[in-house]
Amino acid sequence: MTIPRHLDPEPGVRTLLPDYSRSAATVERMVGTLQQEPTARGRTSRRIARTVRPADAMRDTLLRSVVSALALGSALVMGVAAVLLWTTTEDGHAPGIGLLLVLLALLGAATLSGLLGIRFGLVALATARxxxxxxxxxxxxxxxxxxxxxxxxxxxxxxxxxxxxxxxxxxxxxxxxxxxxxxxxxxxxxxxxxxxxxxxxxxxxxxxxxxxxxxxxxx
Structure with missing residues (x-):
């Protein structure tokens, strides 16, 4: 018996039958081949054996996002406080030593807090993705x-x-x-x-x- 290589010559995508002319194929094998998922037939040679994701990804993402938001918020508050303190100096007068030390401490803490916030934000994104x-x-x-x-x-x-x-x-x-x-x-x-x-x-x-x-x- 000759098995046609194509089904129903209708317009559109045509389903290609496997060539069983040189094998002892059964009807079950033919039907099973035709019923395969299209993605399975078109799959590339790269087969994923295992996918590893971070453990407790949802919990860790939430915690790190909260820490990132708190750190960035603290950096913003300290930065605003430093600007407000700077504006308290009178025009034409240099700030005192005490004020300069406070400003430097605030700016240093704001910088450190901002870097930590960015770091935790990146780690939260990495944990989620x-x-x-x-x-x-x-x-x-x-x-x-x-x-x-x-x-x-x-x-x-x-x-x-x-x-x-x-x-x-x-x-x-x-x-x-x-x-x-x-x-x-x-x-x-x-x-x-x-x-x-x-x-x-x-x-x-x-x-x-x-x-x-x-x-x-x-x-």
Missing amino acids: SRLQISEEGLRVVGALRTRDVPWSRIVAVESRVIHPVHWLTVGLRLRDGARIVVPALDRHIWSYTRPSGQVVRALRAELRRRERAARGRL
């Missing part, structure tokens, strides 16, 4: 502002105690060219600094060692 996708081809690192695709062949080591000015204690991927990519999805809280590396880090290291041994075996 970041994820780590592990596939056969490599790792996809999604951060607060950008996404990086890293093949397994470029990774030299998985470092679990990386200190970053924004993420503080986090996990980093050290590449062959000496660069490092921070993995925001694996950021660690200050109360978990002394804990050993998590299961995801150990799994990444084991997979990296397995691929290195396989590469040496092919040589």
Whole structure:
């Protein structure tokens, strides 16, 4: 029996039948192939084996957003207070030493509070958005502002105690060219600094060692 390669010659997108002329295909296999989801048939070769997201992402995002708002608000209040104090000086007179010290203290505290507010805001955004996708081809690192695709062949080591000015204690991927990519999805809280590396880090290291041994075996 000859099986047509196309169904119903109607205008629009035409469904392409698989070629079963050289196989012992059954009706069930044919129907199953036709009923596949379009996204499954058009899927690329990149298969996501696992997606890792921050633990308790909603709670941490809320807490860090609140801290960021409080810090930025405090910086604004101290900045306004410094401006008001400066306006109290009489025209043509320099401010006294005491006033200058108070102004410097307020401006320094406002600057520090503003930097902390920006830092916590970025970490809150990273907690809400970041994820780590592990596939056969490599790792996809999604951060607060950008996404990086890293093949397994470029990774030299998985470092679990990386200190970053924004993420503080986090996990980093050290590449062959000496660069490092921070993995925001694996950021660690200050109360978990002394804990050993998590299961995801150990799994990444084991997979990296397995691929290195396989590469040496092919040589």
